[in-house]
Amino acid sequence: MPTSKDVAQAAGVAQSTVSYVLSGKRPISEKTRKKVEDAIEHLTYQPNAGARALASRRTRVIGLVIPFIPELHMASIMEFVSVIANTARRYDHDILLVTEDEGAAGLQRVVGQQICDGLILMQVEGDDERLPVVRSLKVPVVLIGIPHDPSGLVCIDADFEMAGKQCVQDLAAAGHDVICVLDWQREVVDRHVNYVERFRSGTNQAAESIGVKMLHLPGGTDRDVIADSVDKALAETTGTPAFIAPDGTVQDVLRRVLSSRGLTPGKDVSVIGSASPTLAELQPIPLSTIDLRPAEVSRRAVKIICDLLEADSQGPTESLELVPTVITHRSSTLRPPRGS
Amino acid sequence: MPTSKDVAQAAGVAQSTVSYVLSGKRPISEKTRKKVEDAIEHLTYQPNAGARALASRRTRVIGLVIPFIPELHMASIMEFVSVIANTARRYDHDILLVTEDEGAAGLQRVVGQQICDGLILMQVEGDDERLPVVRSLKVPVVLIGIPHDPSGLVCIDADFEMAGKQCVQDLAAAGHDVICVLDWQREVVDRHVNYVERFRSGTNQAAESIGVKMLHLPGGTDRDVIADSVDKALAETTGTPAFIAPDGTVQDVLRRVLSSRGLTPGKDVSVIGSASPTLAELQPIPLSTIDLRPAEVSRRAVKIICDLLEADSQGPTESLELVPTVITHRSSTLRPPRGS
DNA sequence: CCGCATCGTCGATACGCATCGACATATCGA
DNA sequence: TCGATATGTCGATGCGTATCGACGATGCGG
Numbered sequence: 001m002p003t004s005k006d007v008a009q010a011a012g013v014a015q016s017t018v019s020y021v022l023s024g025k026r027p028i029s030e031k032t033r034k035k036v037e038d039a040i041e042h043l044t045y046q047p048n049a050g051a052r053a054l055a056s057r058r059t060r061v062i063g064l065v066i067p068f069i070p071e072l073h074m075a076s077i078m079e080f081v082s083v084i085a086n087t088a089r090r091y092d093h094d095i096l097l098v099t100e101d102e103g104a105a106g107l108q109r110v111v112g113q114q115i116c117d118g119l120i121l122m123q124v125e126g127d128d129e130r131l132p133v134v135r136s137l138k139v140p141v142v143l144i145g146i147p148h149d150p151s152g153l154v155c156i157d158a159d160f161e162m163a164g165k166q167c168v169q170d171l172a173a174a175g176h177d178v179i180c181v182l183d184w185q186r187e188v189v190d191r192h193v194n195y196v197e198r199f200r201s202g203t204n205q206a207a208e209s210i211g212v213k214m215l216h217l218p219g220g221t222d223r224d225v226i227a228d229s230v231d232k233a234l235a236e237t238t239g240t241p242a243f244i245a246p247d248g249t250v251q252d253v254l255r256r257v258l259s260s261r262g263l264t265p266g267k268d269v270s271v272i273g274s275a276s277p278t279l280a281e282l283q284p285i286p287l288s289t290i291d292l293r294p295a296e297v298s299r300r301a302v303k304i305i306c307d308l309l310e311a312d313s314q315g316p317t318e319s320l321e322l323v324p325t326v327i328t329h330r331s332s333t334l335r336p337p338r339g340s
Numbered sequence: 341m342p343t344s345k346d347v348a349q350a351a352g353v354a355q356s357t358v359s360y361v362l363s364g365k366r367p368i369s370e371k372t373r374k375k376v377e378d379a380i381e382h383l384t385y386q387p388n389a390g391a392r393a394l395a396s397r398r399t400r401v402i403g404l405v406i407p408f409i410p411e412l413h414m415a416s417i418m419e420f421v422s423v424i425a426n427t428a429r430r431y432d433h434d435i436l437l438v439t440e441d442e443g444a445a446g447l448q449r450v451v452g453q454q455i456c457d458g459l460i461l462m463q464v465e466g467d468d469e470r471l472p473v474v475r476s477l478k479v480p481v482v483l484i485g486i487p488h489d490p491s492g493l494v495c496i497d498a499d500f501e502m503a504g505k506q507c508v509q510d511l512a513a514a515g516h517d518v519i520c521v522l523d524w525q526r527e528v529v530d531r532h533v534n535y536v537e538r539f540r541s542g543t544n545q546a547a548e549s550i551g552v553k554m555l556h557l558p559g560g561t562d563r564d565v566i567a568d569s570v571d572k573a574l575a576e577t578t579g580t581p582a583f584i585a586p587d588g589t590v591q592d593v594l595r596r597v598l599s600s601r602g603l604t605p606g607k608d609v610s611v612i613g614s615a616s617p618t619l620a621e622l623q624p625i626p627l628s629t630i631d632l633r634p635a636e637v638s639r640r641a642v643k644i645i646c647d648l649l650e651a652d653s654q655g656p657t658e659s660l661e662l663v664p665t666v667i668t669h670r671s672s673t674l675r676p677p678r679g680s
Numbered sequence: 681c682c683g684c685a686t687c688g689t690c691g692a693t694a695c696g697c698a699t700c701g702a703c704a705t706a707t708c709g710a
Numbered sequence: 711t712c713g714a715t716a717t718g719t720c721g722a723t724g725c726g727t728a729t730c731g732a733c734g735a736t737g738c739g740g
Contacts, residue, residue: 001454003726014690019728026729029688046452050399051726053390054695061436061455066422074418081421082408085439094455095437096401099425112386114341115401115434221622249622256624282561282589284596343696354720359698366699369718391696394725 002043010039063116065098067123073248083298091306104133118305126194140308142301146194158292159322160195164202166327167244172210174334176242180233183219184247219250226253242270265332286330293323342383350379403456405438407463413588423638431646444473458645466534480648482641486534498632499662500535504542506667507584512550514674516582520573523559524587559590566593582610605672626670633663
């Protein structure tokens with residue numbers, strides 16, 4: 001493997017000059033730059049990451065802490081991972097996978113060994129056990145998700161409260177007087193993931209100001225539980241009920257239950273879920289969705305951490321960003337009455 | 341951040357002694373070892389990865405090249421990623437994400453900059469454009485998937501031929517005389533992923549030796565296409581046809597088509613798919629599956645590359661490992677007649 | 681024509697660890 | 711008792727890059 005010394009020799013300059021050509025931190029004459037660049041190309045030189053990290057105290061690697069809990073919809077997690085990785089590259093950084101298995105110790109390891117310059121944590125829970133460690137780390141950390149106490153932390157997430165409001169407003173406008181939220185799976189709710197509460201708060205606020213009835217019923221993957229919830233919702237109204245099912249797996253079960261009751265989404269009932277456009281379109285009845293903007297959240301998370309790394313100064317050690325959500329109408333919801 | 345020099349000072353030994361305590365490459369007296377380990381603990385010392393890489397010419401990082409093509413079932417990809425990451429940790433290695441976006445150039449970058457000691461490539465296609473680059477790299481690379489020309493490459497994959505045989509043998513034993521394979525989605529087939537052919541070869545061999553009729557029909561996500569395939573299969577027999585649908589998305593569509601035809605899997609027809617146990621159990625009629633052992637494939641891939649890295653010597657530069665597949669009976673297949 | 685700032689380049693050094701040869705001490709056989 | 715072998719530790723060096731101070735060359739104004 002060629003080194004910068006080899007390049008220097010080939011170009012007839014000092015090694016430090018090669019370094020300055022690459023970093024641009026000192027003026028270089030056009031002539032010299034050309035010579036060096038030619039030599040680099042000719043030798044197919046690439047700077048050694050280890051040496052660079054050692055000398056500059058920057059690895060240009062960001063640690064990404066991914067949850068692998070089976071209850072979560074893996075496909076949607078991949079969406080985050082994919083966008084984060086690609087965005088990081090755009091900032092000339094790489095992504096190191098940090099598995100949940102290692103727990104908080106893993107964070108200390110990758111930071112302590114200086115494998116990473118900073119961290120992105122996905123799926124942050126309300127009372128996450130890793131928070132004390134995160135606060136103690138002396139590198140930038142961006143959380144995707146909002147813990148109960150976000151003080152001293154940099155967080156970003158979809159605006160779940162807004163999402164709740166939008167769903168309710170939308171369904172109310174379509175004429176529903178009873179709106180039923182089927183919760184996330186037990187496993188998610190029990191982890192006290194903060195967004196469950198934020199979403200609920202949004203729905204309730206909107207419902208109160210509009211004057212529709214909200215039902216919060218258990219979700220989960222158990223067909224009987226969902227069936228029970230559906231029946232309860234039906235019993236509450238003489239009109240057509242509306243269902244909000246944020247969780248992808250819950251949507252699947254709901255779909256089957258409705259079908260067995262002879263209810264067609266978009267005709268006899270309305271259903272809004274959260275899903276990627278691709279997935280939503282693939283369903284038998286294309287699903288109207290509340291888009292939680294995973295790609296945008298991911299992009300911003302990377303931008304935030306890269307800005308913090310750039311700044312070098314400890315920057316704002318606390319911030320909270322909420323990404324606006326978007327409703328997309330497809331076929332699973334009723335259309336609002338004409339002229340309203 | 342404390343360095344090994346700090347540790348040495350605190351323990352009253354030379355820096356090199358600290359290094360030998362950590363690596364175990366030279367005998368150390370119990371007394372000295374204790375002093376050093378105490379100092380390490382007291383200072384919470386962790387070796388600097390960059391310096392270590394520079395001196396040892398080993399980063400202990402493996403690059404994982406992930407496909408993000410939307411047609412693929414992301415959930416199953418996550419299964420690979422998760423197991424690979426965790427297994428790598430067990431070998432004291434970390435995983436760096438290399439996105440497909442960068443293409444072959446990305447491989448040259450992470451290897452050239454020596455960010456990685458080796459690579460694992462997922463979803464290798466029959467005629468993968470990255471193969472020339474892979475062959476030219478001077479670091480170990482393990483491919484998950486078998487290209488058309490595996491010479492000079494280290495490959496591992498599920499034994500799709502065995503999988504095909506198992507499915508056919510199993511369905512034939514259950515009394516089916518017509519067995520229909522619904523292909524993967526067009527996008528997958530068109531990429532010339534080798535496993536499509538290997539699977540087909542397995543089914544055909546088994547069908548021939550047993551004497552049942554095989555139908556290979558188009559799969560995909562289009563309902564009409566699947567419906568057409570189902571009708572064709574029905575027309576071929578007066579008995580009960582069997583369907584094999586390896587692709588997860590195809591399974592979903594097939595399920596709906598069968599239901600609309602009034603056909604119940606496990607009663608009127610048999611269906612075998614490939615899916616994780618969790619997913620299979622979740623379906624309305626638990627799906628009998630052919631398990632392609634993603635976790636085992638992942639584990640072995642990591643083991644192979646770590647062995648190669650350990651060996652240091654270029655090791656066997658060519659190898660091909662096939663992981664045996666497993667059939668699991670659930671409710672979507674007929675039971676073989678008693679006493680047979 | 682001289683002093684001074686600017687531009688462009690060089691040499692030297694530090695970064696933190698692994699590793700090699702050297703050396704001191706302890707252990708053993710003859 | 712003495713040399714030979716193990717055993718345990720140290721000092722020195724190199725890995726490849728970034729960066730700092732220094733220095734020669736050039737251009738400027740006075």
